[in-house]
Amino acid sequence: MEQAWPSARLVDVATITDTNVGLATAVYSHTVPADPVYDKCTTTTYAAPNTAKNLVGLIARVETDSVACNHFTEGSPPSVPAAVNTLTAPASVTRPAQVISDTLTFFDDQTNFATTFPQATTPSKGDVTMVRQAVDATTYQTKNRAAFDSYGRPVTVWDANDHTTTTAYTMAAGLTVGTTVTNALRPRLIWVAGRVRCSVDGCDRCR
Known part of the structure; x- marks a missing residue:
């Protein structure tokens, strides 16, 4: 028995304007005519936003669900929505069954790594200090954390298992001329002028 495939797949986008910046808030991918199976x-x-420092549009959360966005109506023809810029989050989502992905991003909190979302403080630099992902209906797992220096360079990075990678920077005349990357799971790498100069083993020998 042949399967009847939808005639087309469209993507509708809703945007909201904040401080004269158009930011996409909802994107609905669907078939024509709309079929819930493919929503x-x-x-x-x-x-x-931190308008004083021109920090606008930092993405804090992206959630994708296998349901339709709310406030969508097919127009005539159905390939054209009845109205534009009306989409919002789904009216109802069964968690975790209908959640494809849900990612939280935290900024400029390399001291406390607070997990409260939304963040209580406004970003000051825009450094991504923590990323968390949903693992079930109510639980999020920290995927990585990071601490930065005054130049915005990562100096310490923790992975999901809390393994640490540190980076030390060698400066000359105001320029970064070398880095030393240390990871407990791999040898320490010393970079000079964009090349690996040597690999330092567990006995502190440069090879």
Whole structure:
């Protein structure tokens, strides 16, 4: 028995304007005519803007669900929505069954790594200090954390298992001329002028 495939797949986007910047908040991927089997809605939440430092549009959360975005109506012809810029998050989502992915991003909190979302403080630099992903209906797992220096360079990075990678920078005349990367799972690498100069083993020997 042959399967009847939808005639087309479209993507509708809703945007909201904040401080004269158009930011996409909902994206609805669907077939024509719309078939719930193929529905996918991606909603994006942004960190509070810091207009004094021109920090606007930092993505704080992206969630994709296998349901339709809310406030969508097919127009005539059905390939054209009845209205534009009306999409919002799905009216209802069964968690975790209908959640394809849900990722939280935290900024400029390399001291406390607070997991409360949304963040209580406004970003000051835009450094991504922590990323968390949903693992079930109510639980999020930290995928990575990072600490940065005053130049915005990562100096310490923790993975999901809390393994640490540290990076030390060698400066000359105000320029970065070398880095030393240390990871407990791999040899320490010393980079000079964009090349690996040597690999330092567990006995502190440069090879």
